[in-house]
Amino acid sequence: MSCSLEQLNILLVAAETGSFSAAARKLGKAQSVVSAAIANLEIDLALTLFDRSGRYPQLTAAGTRMVQEATTLLAQRDRLHAIAGELAAGTESRLTLAIDDDSHLPWFGTLLEEFAARYPSVELELLFPLMEDVAELLESGRAQLGISYRRELPEREIASCTLGAVTLPLVVAPSHPLAHKTPLRESDLQGSRQLMVTGRREGTERHRFRLSAQVWWVEGDLGVLELVKRGLGWAAIPEFLLHPLLARHELVILSPDVVAPPKLELELQWHRARPLGQAGRWLKEALLARVPR
Template sequence: MDIAALQAFRAAAETGSFSAAAERIFLSQPAISKRIAALEGELGTRLFDRIGRRVQLTPAGQALLARARVILNEIEDARRSLANLAGEIGGELSLATSHHIGLHRIPETLKRFHERYPEVRLDLRFMDSEAACAAVLRGEIELAVVTLPAGPIPQLKAERIWDDPLEIVVAPSHPLARLRDASAKALLDYPAILPGPGTYTRGIILDALGSLRTRMRVGMTTNYLEVLKMLAVIGLGWSALPRTMIDDDLKVVQIKQVRIRRELGIVTHATRTVSNAGQAMIRMIREAA
């Protein structure tokens, strides 16, 4: 079974598109189609249903995907191990980060890394922290710089780099802005603007509010903290934002006995080899922090 065909298959399965798969692994779309057609011919079964411009795995394709990931992850891990023996820093480094961290925490590190190691091809992907951790677990991404999950995830290694305290904020004209040392119950009277359900940050915010979490009235959701800030600034509700984002357009609401804190850091797979390039990136992130 051809490794290149398996790589094309995995990319198409994970992106749901031959064109997106071509962009991911730096091939033309006809090359992707040719490799997958050859793989289907070798296996004697159809792996994808073509639906317009999208593709969907058949039952046979779903069965192959799990095995293809294991095979390709083992091959990639072996390649990294052998390359590490030479001590060279090169090749490709797949790195995922959240939009907030990518904008506010690591731009200078990325710039310095590129200047110091121009021979490394950086595959940088912006995604939600939860999706990034899942991608590391599946072997799609070598390392992620994201909001860390509140609890351990089997087979993932998480390293805290930054503490990131959050504050309850509103527009200066919002009624909550006039309160001093308010009870958390005061928040129940106004809509909240929070990250989407299932996100680490939303869970951290609601956990900090204790038993009130089930009574909160969530008016709007978005996973982009910059958008949360904008919605709070124009007075559409209260939100919880990192202190590093708070400026004169927002008012911090002091809530008694409520402390919201999340951790940001690096996530890698616990049992897979980190490439020399990945180790260099981790060192530079630590140094910058």
């Protein structure tokens, strides 16, 4: 019994996309190639991986288990390639870091100062995409490292490590009707305009903490914060952005019954199969070293 890593990769993509034709499109192959690869894999493993009796192939119990094992095996392959590439790589001439929203920049500004001193010849590019756009930049190779909130449905190709949790208190301007409402209930939030961060693509991520029927979408926490200060709605804002505004009494933290402030894990992300050069490895390890263990 033998099977190739290529067959296992086709199996995973077919399972992820839900059909052989969709897998073929994602892989840039003919559907007949994908179908043949799956059929040959089933022969090699002496297992039926997909039930083909319906309109779309469905994983069997054996297929589900093989997908789990293939995921682990291919992740190990990608790690092997990445480590080999990193061992062979010197100091790169350019490094791109994608950060979910520029409001996070002060969080590691001192680290960038140290990076500049260590690697003065490396051209550093900082991009500030939002939400799933970070993963897209890593997948395409446009960025080598990313800092983003943990997604509900992470991509298989993206590796990550936590940088800590960020609490997002619910806030309004002192002049907002909700600022002095007691008791404050979930229904009050649902009936008042909510200001929310959005990327440039539709998706489930941006609706994660939606409560209100009426939403204004804003590209970035700093934009949301400006509208909150003007009394145009309530919002969940990263705690590290609020301290000076709360000290000056420009914002009020809401404490509604039942509804707890959202909490998100901040992650450092990179592509499993793409090696980092010396500067990228240093920045990656320096970021992770700052996380309490």
